[in-house]
Amino acid sequence: MSNLIPAIKVKNISFYYGTIKAIEKVSIDIYQNQVTAIIGPSGCGKSTFIKILNRISELEGPVKVEGNVEFFGQNIYAPRVNINRLRRQIGMVFQKPNPFPISIYENVAYGMRIAGRYSKLELDEIVESALQSAALWDEVKDKLDKSALGLSGGQQQRLCIARALAVKPKVLLMDEPCSALDPIATMKVEELLHSLQSELTIAIVTHNMQQAARVSDFTAFFSTDESRIGQMVEFGATEQIFNNPLDPRTRDYVSGRFG
Numbered sequence: 506m507s508n509l510i511p512a513i514k515v516k517n518i519s520f521y522y523g524t525i526k527a528i529e530k531v532s533i534d535i536y537q538n539q540v541t542a543i544i545g546p547s548g549c550g551k552s553t554f555i556k557i558l559n560r561i562s563e564l565e566g567p568v569k570v571e572g573n574v575e576f577f578g579q580n581i582y583a584p585r586v587n588i589n590r591l592r593r594q595i596g597m598v599f600q601k602p603n604p605f606p607i608s609i610y611e612n613v614a615y616g617m618r619i620a621g622r623y624s625k626l627e628l629d630e631i632v633e634s635a636l637q638s639a640a641l642w643d644e645v646k647d648k649l650d651k652s653a654l655g656l657s658g659g660q661q662q663r664l665c666i667a668r669a670l671a672v673k674p675k676v677l678l679m680d681e682p683c684s685a686l687d688p689i690a691t692m693k694v695e696e697l698l699h700s701l702q703s704e705l706t707i708a709i710v711t712h713n714m715q716q717a718a719r720v721s722d723f724t725a726f727f728s729t730d731e732s733r734i735g736q737m738v739e740f741g742a743t744e745q746i747f748n749n750p751l752d753p754r755t756r757d758y759v760s761g762r763f764g
């Protein structure tokens with residue numbers, strides 16, 4: 506792992522919803538240009554964990570974070586961090602496709618319109634490039650002015666990926682991005698992850714262990730302790746986590762023996 510560069514370094518992170526601790530002392534490096542899967546049983550804090558990485562978790566209400574998250578060496582929880590800029594650099598795609606009720610074009614252009622002044626020509630280029638990267642261009646190029654809500658679920662999810670890509674993030678966080686999709690749409694998103702890897706760092710939460718094994722280079726297995734607090738049990742190369750896990754809890758989970 507020596508030539509891998511951490512895009513995000515998570516150091517001893519604990520997280521509380523109000524006074525209730527959801528995650529305890531998680532440390533992990535998310536390597537640049539790699540896909541990292543976060544797996545584990547329901548309620549172990551997977552979604553909470555990735556939302557901590559771009560501070561979206563703060564939208565959940567009164568929360569508390571202990572520890573430190575560095576994004577290319579910068580503490581994202583330091584005072585005076587520009588959160589909007591951070592969330593452009595570390596984008597997110599959610600479980601349920603959530604396109605805005607506006608045109609396909611405007612969905613993708615949305616973040617750039619907010620970020621600055623761009624000419625029509627520049628926006629056209631950005632929109633096309635993001636839709637190409639999200640493997641959606643050919644399906645929508647003749648109806649860019651139509652409502653995004655008219656697309657299928659799988660197309661909507663790729664549109665949300667295009668929207669996230671349009672602002673040129675360095676990291677893309679994906680929270681069960683295929684759980685609302687059929688197998689063919691899922692396959693398209695999985696293929697997309699491979700093609701995006703050269704330009705991006707990806708962290709993906711998934712319940713689907715075959716998917717984690719297929720798409721990721723590294724896997725983090727989370728579980729809960731006896732007080733139901735999420736913790737990271739094991740992190741390693743995906744091949745090792747699935748074929749030669751070191752912790753018996755990981756072994757039970759990846760072999761399907763977990764209750």
Ligand SMILES: Nc1ncnc2c1ncn2[C@@H]1O[C@H](COP(=O)(O)OP(=O)(O)OP(=O)(O)O)[C@@H](O)[C@H]1O
Nearest residue numbers: 522527545546547548549550551552553554565735
């Ligand atoms: N907004 C919230 N307010 C209070 N508690 C929350 C909130 N979101 C999550 N939790 C709690 O934090 C813990 C971790 O939840 P989280 O959704 O991160 O787990 P998960 O592993 O992603 O679960 P799943 O696989 O079911 O999506 C759970 O006990 C959950 O009830």
